[in-house]
Amino acid sequence: MMSSSERRRELLLQEEVRSLSQELAQCQADKEFVWSLWKRLQAANPDLTQAVSLVVEREKQKAEAKDRKVLEILQAKITRSRSWRE
Numbered sequence: 383m384m385s386s387s388e389r390r391r392e393l394l395l396q397e398e399v400r401s402l403s404q405e406l407a408q409c410q411a412d413k414e415f416v417w418s419l420w421k422r423l424q425a426a427n428p429d430l431t432q433a434v435s436l437v438v439e440r441e442k443q444k445a446e447a448k449d450r451k452v453l454e455i456l457q458a459k460i461t462r463s464r465s466w467r468e
Contacts, residue, residue, distance in 0.1 A: 415440055 422433055
């Protein structure tokens with residue numbers, strides 16, 4: 383049977399694995415995007431407007447994902463704060 387400190391450590395490690403898995407997935411997606419963009423730019427007459435648009439859209443998506451993550455963290459803190467007051 384696990385002690386409470388062992389259980390907490392296990393939960394922290396599980397959270398770290400989840401976080402690292404998400405970071406790895408993001409890095410892989412970034413690599414694929416950069417590779418795709420590089421291939422587009424290797425064309426004889428690359429469409430630079432489209433390339434810039436793709437980069438801008440990608441950055442927008444990344445910023446929105448970061449904003450969602452911040453909102454999730456804030457919501458969790460608010461929920462915890464409310465539960466402490468009760």
